[in-house]
Amino acid sequence: MTSKAIYNWVDERLGLSELAAFARHKTVPVHSQSFWYYWGGISLFLFLVQCFTGVLLLVYYRPGAEAYESVRQITFVMHFGWLIRSAHAWSASLMIFSILVHMFSVYFMRAYRKPREFGWLSGMALLGIASVFGFSGYLLPMDELSYFATKVGLQIPAAIPWIGAGLANMLRGGPDVSEFTVQRFFALHVVVLPAIFLPLLGFHLWLVQRHGNASPPSIEALPPEQRKTMPFFPNFVRKDLAMWLIALNILALLASVFPWSLGKPFDPLAPAPLGIHPEWYFMSPFEMLKLLGYVFSGKYAALGEIAGILLFTLGIALWFLIPFYDNSKESGQRARVAHYFGLLVVFHLLITTTIGYWLIQ
């Protein structure tokens, strides 16, 4: 049987030629900002790395009381266990970073406007879930740093008025972080979150295929004959794959030169080491809460926590709902306000994160 005959046999049953025809006709805009189109693909690639390395870690990881010992074995005994763990941990950070870049590029190119509102909303939900993935995964080694960082990190949901304390208790499985917390976070990390994330990711990718890549308003304003495009397949896919390879190298570089280490086993009775802080992507809200704590100290401390949570909620709500505020194709007053709001958010994140790390130093 020749390869053509095999292709025909499969094509007859799966409709491959229709897919190929779709890919051939689909185009991607080419302009000075095309570089930002690759960040969604890079995020997807890093998620695939997470899945692959996560499954391998599952082979040896034991949640609960043996969590620390199993991670110690993975890092210091198993052949290339350190590599799998480091690749998993670094790709988590890189994935959050690339999703953030992807989100801001979509925002500043105003790619959330009609008909792409669901793409924006689903993307935001994916970012939210990815950060919970990061938070739940950080505890799993159950060393000193992850233990105290989780304790500190849980201060953020605990500060939510009325439901905060109950929510934090439910996540911890008790009044304090313990083996029960590891069990819960593990279940969340490997079952609950993937079960939500995967279908949502499928929906997001389907929307991207349906509506294609959005051009920024300056390109949309050009007459059609002046707009350049390239075929999605094979040109864009080829470049996308090259970007994946570059991302793989950055990951290999980080995992090899800065392998993820393991601290001392956690001791709930020991004092928290100096400089405990959550992962970099939670540093901004963490620092905001601390700064508000300084402003509203003493008997106003509770007020400060509520003010912080309200500020976050308002900010996230405004960010989430931007497609419904800036919905015009024209670049009018609303677009300018949205643009300045975006810049404000970027500066806020950068400054509070920098202050957070500076104070730790």
Next chain:
Amino acid sequence: MNYPFWEIPILGSGWVIGIIAIFHVMISQFAVGGGLYLPMAERKAMQMPEGQLRTEWLAQLAGFSKFFLILTAVFGTVSGVGIWFAIGLTHPEATSTLIHNFVFGWAMEWVFFLVELTTIIVYYNTWGKIDSKLHLAVGWVYAVASLCTLIIINGILTFMLTPGAAWLRVAGTGREASKFWYAFFNPTYWPSLFLRACVCCALAGIWALITASRIDGDKHPALKTTMVQWSVKWLVPSFVATPFLLIWYLWMVPASQQALLTLGIDTIGSGTFSIITRIALLIIVTSATIVGVAYFLAYRNPREFNLSHAIAILLLALIATGSGEYAREMLRKPYVIGNWMYSNGVRVPYVSRINQEGYLAHSNWVWKDYDESHYKLMSYLVPPSTVGQKDTTPNYSRGEAIFRGECGSCHTLNGYRPLAKLLAGRDRANISSFITMLHDYKPDSPYRRYMPPMVGTKQDIDDLADFLNAQVNPPQKPVQTAKK
């Protein structure tokens, strides 16, 4: 032994050499590969039928030769001098051994280097001014001269890893130069030469992609397509042959050094040299990626290949080259010259003598004053008023001199391979027993695989332990009480 005042905090003196060397290797290997690329490309252009493409190719090559001249003749030369300067300060004893053994080799290399410099200047300045065949001949002279510099320096570099039994038999007798050719054509010479030659060709293609990427694909589609695709082909020999050459190279390396490659398979434990395994993995991933990215972005998409793509490939090449050079340096541990000189500059046969007479007695860089048993660092390290006077400095001043001489070529106190961190959690007795373990250098000691012995007397061990203990467990400041 090393200069005790040559201390680079945080970075460490090894990295001073490393940074200059990685930069230099990227350029000097391009000088060799590019030396072949230019005349071959010119020959290809001359064989093209008369027409626009041929004219464009020659104009592009003239521009490339300017880039080549500036990069190799200016930055390559300056960084080469930088390496001499840095190795002379970091490893004076090893540098001295190399000079005494290979002075004839270096003389030859410099002759070829002068020919290189002359011909590349002539080559660049005579585009369109002399007969095209003569111009091409100048290019070939450059290519041969630059290849000869590689052929020579490769012998000296590989000697440091595998000096060979014949040279080791006469080492220390003053007749080392009589075994020049044995030392030169040492066991790793040939695999290393072919390996480097392949890397040179790959770097030529990668650097050429930088200039080719700047051609406007819309205005000159044929030029850009042919130039980019031809440059990518220069990567092919390297990536087909490199895996086999690497196996050959490692096959020729002594088993003890081969074992270093596997140390990091199952651990990332600090201080265990697991970094070599990790770096080796990085080389494999990065090299494979260069092929993939060059194929997808350049060969299959030549007209859309732009400068940022080319720089991405160049950065990947920089990582691969840097990792390769780093791994090669690490493979030599615990020696700087295989089986002859440890990485802290102590010659292997001198160990027992130094253990009897004391480390500082064999250092040229300490102030030796009134009493045989007391030494100071050179005068500028102690207040001028005390120079020549009775030594009243505490013991750990001697310890610091020993630290700088015996540990400083690989370790810093608080930066790269920081002893303060590696010894953290140990008290004075524990530090002392660790140093004693390094001093005893028993056959079953795991540190023998990558660390030289600590040489010196019992007093030296105590002095070094005092100094290191003061760094790891700094004395508490006395609590000030308010005066009544």
